[in-house]
Amino acid sequence: MQFKKVVDDIRSLRIQGAENIARESVTALYHIIHKSKADKAQDLLSELHEAHSTLINARPTEPCMRNALKYVFSNINEHDIIRLIRDLDTNIEYVMHYFDKAEKTIAEIGSRKVHDKSIIFTHCHSSTVMMILAKAKFSGRSFRVHNTETRPLFQGRITAKELSALGIKVSHFIDSSARLALKKADMFLFGADAIQSDGRIINKIGTELFLEVAEKYDIPSFACTVSWKLDPMSIYGVDEPIENRRKQEVWEKPPKNVTIMNPAFEILDPKLVTGVISELGVYRPGVFVDEVRRTQPWMF
Amino acid sequence: MQFKKVVDDIRSLRIQGAENIARESVTALYHIIHKSKADKAQDLLSELHEAHSTLINARPTEPCMRNALKYVFSNINEHDIIRLIRDLDTNIEYVMHYFDKAEKTIAEIGSRKVHDKSIIFTHCHSSTVMMILAKAKFSGRSFRVHNTETRPLFQGRITAKELSALGIKVSHFIDSSARLALKKADMFLFGADAIQSDGRIINKIGTELFLEVAEKYDIPSFACTVSWKLDPMSIYGVDEPIENRRKQEVWEKPPKNVTIMNPAFEILDPKLVTGVISELGVYRPGVFVDEVRRTQPWMF
Amino acid sequence: MQFKKVVDDIRSLRIQGAENIARESVTALYHIIHKSKADKAQDLLSELHEAHSTLINARPTEPCMRNALKYVFSNINEHDIIRLIRDLDTNIEYVMHYFDKAEKTIAEIGSRKVHDKSIIFTHCHSSTVMMILAKAKFSGRSFRVHNTETRPLFQGRITAKELSALGIKVSHFIDSSARLALKKADMFLFGADAIQSDGRIINKIGTELFLEVAEKYDIPSFACTVSWKLDPMSIYGVDEPIENRRKQEVWEKPPKNVTIMNPAFEILDPKLVTGVISELGVYRPGVFVDEVRRTQPWMF
Amino acid sequence: MQFKKVVDDIRSLRIQGAENIARESVTALYHIIHKSKADKAQDLLSELHEAHSTLINARPTEPCMRNALKYVFSNINEHDIIRLIRDLDTNIEYVMHYFDKAEKTIAEIGSRKVHDKSIIFTHCHSSTVMMILAKAKFSGRSFRVHNTETRPLFQGRITAKELSALGIKVSHFIDSSARLALKKADMFLFGADAIQSDGRIINKIGTELFLEVAEKYDIPSFACTVSWKLDPMSIYGVDEPIENRRKQEVWEKPPKNVTIMNPAFEILDPKLVTGVISELGVYRPGVFVDEVRRTQPWMF
């Protein structure tokens, strides 16, 4: 069955990227709605709530998915099955449309900051950063990217390959030489996995180390992300747990006595981040949180 | 012929480690001396001077080799072939003996700083650091090592394997997560490829990045090295060129538009280094330079 | 008379803690209302306004009391004595209820940040921090507290005693050794006496010194406070004066030529504070100010 | 013609100061409205839109002028020429009134932060800072100003002369000795040319250098500015270009081989700024942006 596969793919990391996961999970609900044999609103809702829980448990650290699913259940008629389905469909369509439009807006806004003849530093692989750079290239600006290989999974190679295909020049560095890459750069762009109410951003391990270097060399740094990655639970003190990945990613067969540490993410101090580029505009991390509150009250 | 092979091995990096290269190059001179058919001091010397130049050009960034070769030619009778050979042999023996003794002394001194129940951070692979840790283990102290994998050549795995064989517990980190490794550590030990007269130390790329983290967290850091790695040329303003290694070490077949940067070393700010542990004792980098001047005047 | 005693107790520091002072001063108004012989609204109001001034002058640096008193006078019928008394009673009840609920919410939110097996650093004695730690303990988490003795009045001993009674393990440090206490800690929690519109927080002397250490060691720090400690006057540039306490607190009989300096508080740079934990949630200091504006418009 | 002269004066820097430029440009529109022979709303509007473009192009880096002009065109009847003129006049009057009142409010708020017997540091010449200092003087406070000469145009001498005329004592420093001036100061006040949505402030070259010194010595720093200098375009990623001034300002006839660099402004990191003092109150730079959004929605 379709739904189970989506859940499995989310759990096993076959589906990656916070926005992709959000889209797939919402699509999974869509399929449940339209395959369901329920003829009472309450029955459909209880099927959906179970699916909701299953999806969230498949990846408990994804506020973007949680927010998308929350939106699907907002402002729905809970008594009339016909209206319920119509409301759910409308909401699902809105989510898809919102992501499409947000992507374009972020690419547009972010690309304005990629000046001609500049050097952009990036770490890991962020599809949002890629869209910004692609848009800047299509807008006729000529620039160079400095990127890290990003051990253990070498996502930096994916970044380099995609940029290469776009005709953008890349200088590719090992992670521990990133200071050389940053010293010559004019800006540091990176993605985000989640954002907390105190402005702290969760992203790939190494990002904060490179942010400290960027700050030392006075290089502006921007987290590039759709605003739905804000985690509303964090307002109430709930800390996002940091995922520890499989040891084999680092070293296939380490000798005995050797423990492999493989934390995939870290929490970034917002003091080190110049701004957040989202579909809402460019704001300091704290102000970004306020803007989300103001413009998207349903999230809270 | 023996000599040519040594030169080739040095040039092609088959022989690694500053001290090994110094020993091999001195041994190569020994073979030339004893295979030579020269019967005048001047003839033997001119053979040796040519070999000297060849060795230095095989690896122009190795002050330890340069110092060892310089010692071989110090205080020699340049007129009487019998006495010349005797003087050269004495000097060669002294060099070998000096390295043997220095190793033991450094292991002894350094191991006293590895306290029971402490955590030692190290980067890359340094045989001097390994000797210190082995000595500390043999002295009955129980400690843990945090180390980096050290891209691109994964020398950190060599470190981990050797420590594992010694029965020392290791936590192994990717380079970009080294801050986590350092935050819990009590001391940072690393090797050195060369030391300049202004106290700046040349070592594996990434070392200075980690030294900045160590300083932030108030973790003492020590360069562990035989004193002959001091580069006397640096007194006269000659900067050691930084070796750039083969791109294939980083990425076998990078796509077009992608330039691989592979600087192998960097120059460390001595402000970030607590001390140098050498066979002369434990001193600040600047004072270390003075101690070498005072105790080994032949080098200058 | 009751009222005079409360004013005296506030002035002489017999009543301590911003929230206690606010509650007592509101209660004092309650007694005036119900003992008053006024039979016109204007007469009662003029009695109350005089009491209001007297209370504020008894402790001119207490925004929490000022805000509570301001609330009592908000949205009242100023013409009809019956309705006026009813409105005032309603407002007084609201203030008491608000404090009760805020305390519980802050304890709930803050306690979620006290992770199992963590070490919490605190300075001085804050009843809000105590409630958070008590709640975390009751929630089954096991943690340790590192605290300072907090000269000159040793409020750190009150903290230690209360924690001891709760069965929480404490390591107790002299103030000048707080770096050792912080280096091993996972989080720094502290109270607040007042908060300015530029996000600067007023708290016990020493707090900023320890915040600088916390920042160096990357330890998150949170001010724990009910939101009513925001000082609305600060928006208009009015700086909170810093109280200087009695010299005898420091040294009973200092020799001649010796001047005792006893500043009780200092103003904290908001850059050094990770977030404010209040009943509104967890926010950066600047955003906290915005949230108070948004949710409590009557205060401005 | 009047309008052309204003445009010329704006372009040639004869009119200086963001607020002055805004006032003059709005006045220029007023003259066009009342000299126009248009008898249809559309005709007048198209005349005005052309004038609008001309004014903006005369000085493309002036958000204060852009905002003032935008206000003039907000909420107008676009169909009825009588009502259009009346609406435009009302708006123009509002702009003038707003600036008048804002100046007084800022002077009032800012002057409260100038404490008796304090030392205030300032760089360049800002009419807003001058109003604050004049107000503080008139309020009876005694203080001293430390200021820089501000090469290349010595605007610091204008500041010194105006303060001298107000009877305020000044210590006058060359720019490179500003650390001495700051070390003894209690506060740093400076103006602003523009403010971006990420909180970064554009001001005279040298300001950020001195902000770094102020931060090191824990001296609070405030940007003093009317809120209309916020650049709403920056929300959408449009970076303000930094003006490069005439080389002759620095050196009349430099020898060949010598290139004169004369960047007039720089972008200030908001982390280094304690707060923004505007007619809205005293807020952190990020929160200031939010307050402008909240109180002046027409700007966005």
Next chain:
Amino acid sequence: MQFKKVVDDIRSLRIQGAENIARESVTALYHIIHKSKADKAQDLLSELHEAHSTLINARPTEPCMRNALKYVFSNINEHDIIRLIRDLDTNIEYVMHYFDKAEKTIAEIGSRKVHDKSIIFTHCHSSTVMMILAKAKFSGRSFRVHNTETRPLFQGRITAKELSALGIKVSHFIDSSARLALKKADMFLFGADAIQSDGRIINKIGTELFLEVAEKYDIPSFACTVSWKLDPMSIYGVDEPIENRRKQEVWEKPPKNVTIMNPAFEILDPKLVTGVISELGVYRPGVFVDEVRRTQPWMF
């Protein structure tokens, strides 16, 4: 017996101050020499070596005492009892004379740095710093001292009393308000318990915290000490253990669950120390170590 009492007094901290301990221990040897009934050099020496060990074990963290005792045994005739006694007496006299002269020289050198109308910050109580300040006062300079109370034993009160008796004005601060004391100061003088070969200095807990503040505010800091506090063992990697004092010093009867931490000393990063003022002159910590090596070869 005299000797046993001295050993007891050293062990029980009744004798305090590194130099006092050194003087008393040398005097104790003198008494042994002159009360001994040995008539062979070897017998006297073995008595003395036993006493030597006993003294060192009474206080294992006192390099000044170890150096003084080492000097007593340097260059002695070990075979002829008459000459042995004469040599020992000469050496003992030299030690006493050396300390007397060193004190005067340090007071002379240090006092030159105490400028008229300056403010000197100091922490704890150092007899060397007291001598410098007394000398500066006697030389007619007028200055003020800012000092800390120095919990837990309030040695800062001893400092304040002695300065008061000398007619020097003192401002006395609690330890956690030392930043205020330092911000206004022109120089920071402190003593030293021991100095390591890597330039790290051991002194009273809190000193490094205050050195970090001094560095931030660009206030020069000097360790004031006789050069014999250099620990020659540190060259060989032997780390000085840090003494932990009695818990009752901090809190007479702490409640259960509360552990008192009472580390008396800490190791100072030499980067934070402007210079060492000793009888050899004013040098950076690293260079100081070199000067001791050069001028007092018997110590190594």
Next chain:
Amino acid sequence: MQFKKVVDDIRSLRIQGAENIARESVTALYHIIHKSKADKAQDLLSELHEAHSTLINARPTEPCMRNALKYVFSNINEHDIIRLIRDLDTNIEYVMHYFDKAEKTIAEIGSRKVHDKSIIFTHCHSSTVMMILAKAKFSGRSFRVHNTETRPLFQGRITAKELSALGIKVSHFIDSSARLALKKADMFLFGADAIQSDGRIINKIGTELFLEVAEKYDIPSFACTVSWKLDPMSIYGVDEPIENRRKQEVWEKPPKNVTIMNPAFEILDPKLVTGVISELGVYRPGVFVDEVRRTQPWMF
């Protein structure tokens, strides 16, 4: 008379540059020696000692002159007038020769650090730095210089003109924009007026401000100076007074109430200086002091 003119020229700053002053003052002694009518050694010496005092008082802050004059009086026969004159002449010749050779050596050593295609930052005008740059240019290296105008006397224009004449490209910046100049630079070279025994260097105001920027951006910085600028008095705690220059240099006629501050020099923290380039080689500031002691014992 010749001598009086030299003294006047030194006092009135007509003779500038530490080395020039030293040469002129030694030449002045030469003239006294050869014009003197004394026929006894003691008479000549007393004439010379008076001249010595006069010269030193003409410029009390010039250790280079003091050292040169001290050398003239070292190792002289004080009894036989013939031998005395011969000894003095020999010493004077040595001083002149020493300066000539030192200049060449420093130019040679320093120029090796000026790499091809690099950017060198400098502040003010230092003849030693000029010699290094000229030598680098003559050695065929192509590089660019970034320099400051150096208010109030615009010595940076002298630097720019001389470089221009040598065919070296210059970018010329106002002092307060030096961060832009430094950010792109590869090295910072500056002169020195005096060096203290604790490694602190005295140089033109602004140098330390720029050294802090250089350190932030990891740009190596070197003081370029003949070693005779070391001030041996500083070993004994004598601090070099900082010269305050004429106010008219800054502003011809400042208005009343305005005090002009014109400190010409400042004391540089040696932590911020990578090394000292002198005729002795390239050393850390502390080690430089040691090398002077070792190689020039007559100075102490």
